[in-house]
Amino acid sequence: MSILLKKAPKLAKHIITSFYINRDIDEVLKYLCENVTWIGPGEQEFLTSFNEIKNYFYAGQYEIPSCDINNDIFEIVSEYENRCMVLGKYTVRTKENAQMILEVNQRCTFEIIEDREKLLVKHMHISNPYGEMQLDEYFPTKIGTQSYDYLQRLLKEKTEVIEMITNNINGGLKGSNDDSTYSFFYVNEGLPKILGYTYNEFMEMSGGSAVGAVYPPDLPKALEDCEQCFAKGPTYSSEYRIRKKDGTLMWVLDSGMKSLNSDGIVKINSIITDITQLKNIESELKLERERYRIALQNITDIMFEYDMENDNFIKYQRVEIDKKIELENFETKNYSKLLESGKIIHLDDIGKLLEVLRGNLHETIEIREINSLTKNEWRWIRVQCSVIYDSDHNPIKTIGVLKDITEDKSKLESLINQAQRDPLTQLYNQRVSQNLIQEYLCSSDSKNNDALLIIDIDDFKTVNDTFGHLEGNEVLVAVSKILLHNTYDKDIVARIGGDEFTIFIKSLTKDLIIKITNDILNDASKIKVKDNHKITLSIGIAFTDDSTKLYKDLFSKADKALYLSKADGKNCYSVYE
Structure with a gap:
């Protein structure tokens, strides 16, 4: 056998792939010889010339959907001086976007010749193998039930995925009708369970509808959310509370989408997720931000932040005493170099300030800073700070407060002087x-x-x-x-x-x-x-x-x-x- 003929199985696979996966008719035709013959799986697919095959393939170009090929085997079973016979089998499965569900096993036979250092197909035969027939059958029923079996298997796979999702989220699923109360047509076991109810108890509590399940004070906002979302498209989301069986309230995220069922009726499928912990954290953060805002509004000290890695020092202060004026931030890059120049901090105090900023000294210190206005006198500054560490407990940032204690120092020195x-x-x-x-x-x-x-x-x-x-x-x-x-x-x-x-x-x-x-x-x-x-x-x-x-x-x-x-x-x- 010539080296070229040994490539015949690859050519057979390439033709099947081009036909079913790529839908490239021209690629298939260029490997057919002029007197090619073809037998297909259909009753009418018996063609004896290149032109017949060409016209037939082009006529059905858009009828056959794009498919996937799996479990394919192609091998040479006989050979002659300049030709060989290739047998193959494979599984054709329509892709999910094909608007058609089909999975069939096919067999093929290719007679491939070597013509002027090129491989061409002389004859090809494609068929769908039948399963065993029962004694009282005149036609195999397997092909008739194959699509149904495939649908059942696909449904089982999708159901398992949904169950996996619902089992790993703190929530449940519901299906609602597109009516005034969004009445339920489906509620899975997970939804009543997270609320502490049995299925029947939940349906009784909610009156069998999404509207009935919502905590009444939250209902107007929830309905408004749905109305606004549906005005823009089929999807929606809303956050509201539901009364649990123990009397407490659970915050949930309700999100879903409208779709048409097989009867053309609008249905709404949704996921309910427990976000109580998230809401509690959100509430705490909101309260903390308000405390922080009030503290900043009333603080007269200067807050600072020092980035150890980048050696950046940021002060947060008001340019005027008026508390209504927002804090401004003033950033100094290469701060340690500026310190060491002695232009802003007394030379005797530079070392201990750097030790504090770098997390090596954990105590409140007092330093002397040049008065930025007069430039010829020192101000006493008290430095209080805390160090922030990364996950490996390496110091990365220092935050703290600078308090001008010059007046306090002066008063103290005066008192000490008076006592002496x-x-x-x-x-x-x-x-x-x-x-x-x-x-x-x-x-x-x-x-x-x-x-x-x-x-x-x-x-x-x-x-x-x-x-x-x-x-x-x-x-x-x-x-x-x-x-x-x-x-x-x-x-x-x-x-x-x-x-x-x-x-x-x-x-x-x-x-x-x-x-x-x-x-x-x-x-x-x-x-x-x-x-x-x-x-x-x-x-x-x-x-x-x-x-x-x-x-x-x-x-x-x-x-x-x-x-x-x-x-x-x-x-x-x-x-x-």
């Missing part, structure tokens, strides 16, 4: 100065070139008794100014009693400390009081050494030196030796 200061002179009070000095003595900053001075106004009682307490207060204020004028910011100046002051001088030589003491004595003598009364001071000085660790010891030494100054006639200083 003498109200008249604004110098440190005795308790604070003692704590500050003791803390310094215990620190590594403490050296052997520090000193504590105790200053006492000589005969201050005479000033109060002679000129009154107002004049005495002015003297106290004047002395405090002299002490501040002659010391440094790092020094600790305090009023520790009625007319007693202390100065703790840090890191100066003894000569400079003595010079400061003389300057204080000299400046005090220039204080003007009524009747040219002179103000003088007595000062005791105690220098620190390696053994100085306690404030009380240093104060005791300075106090003894002060006593010596008083004993030497006042208006002088003494150093503890």
